[in-house]
Amino acid sequence: SQTIHQWPATLVQPVGSPLSLECTVEGTSNPNLYWYRQAAGRGLQLLFYSVGIGQISSEVPQNLSASRPQDRQFILSSKKLLLSDSGFYLCAWSVVGQRETQYFGPGTRLLVL
Amino acid sequence: AQSVTQLDSHVSVSEGTPVLLRCNYSSSYSPSLFWYVQHPNKGLQLLLKYTSAATLVKGINGFEAEFKKSETSFHLTKPSAHMSDAAEYFCVVTSGDSNYQLIWGAGTKLIIKP
16 A cells, blocks of 8 residues: 655754755655645645656745655755745645545644744 | 635534535636545545536545535535544645646634534
8 A cells, every 4th residue: 555754743943944854655656746835724735746756846936945856755845944934744646647636644844933 | 717715714513413514616617626634633635526427426434525516616514423523624626727736725624512
């Protein structure tokens, strides 16, 4: 069966520090991968998606970037965090061509102080 | 452009009574619609989906939703609430602008009273 891992679960970082959140998927090949941010009282906002190694698309301009160095690894990064980067970050995967059914990781709660 | 409106941020019902979570959408084409559920301290899970087949869709845990094109609605219902249904529920619609974008509602928190 497929599983998706995210770490860390919680992170507290000072403003201006770098960020690296990691997501890995097991049990499937060539998945579509997604990074979302969930703000309190609001729905999910798609940040990035990837259809293959090295292929990243951004949905909104921001202070963050993403990379996919391996087929089942997706990394969310920032060189310098802003206060507004605080939030709950979710990684998800789907079968190629089936965006409707996405499988989510447990999420990372990021607090920037 | 597509959008989703969940009409209630919180819904509170007693255990054993019916559940109704309301969702209206706006779309310039025939979208696919979904409900996702997020239990406390757990990840998001697909509850059910409508993809242009039967308008009444049955999902997991006894939930169902009816697609009503004339009303642009996709309300989620359950005949009898259980304590384990307490969670946040998200209505989602496919985006016509992107093959990968899903448009998410703001969520409805379902509270179950004993």
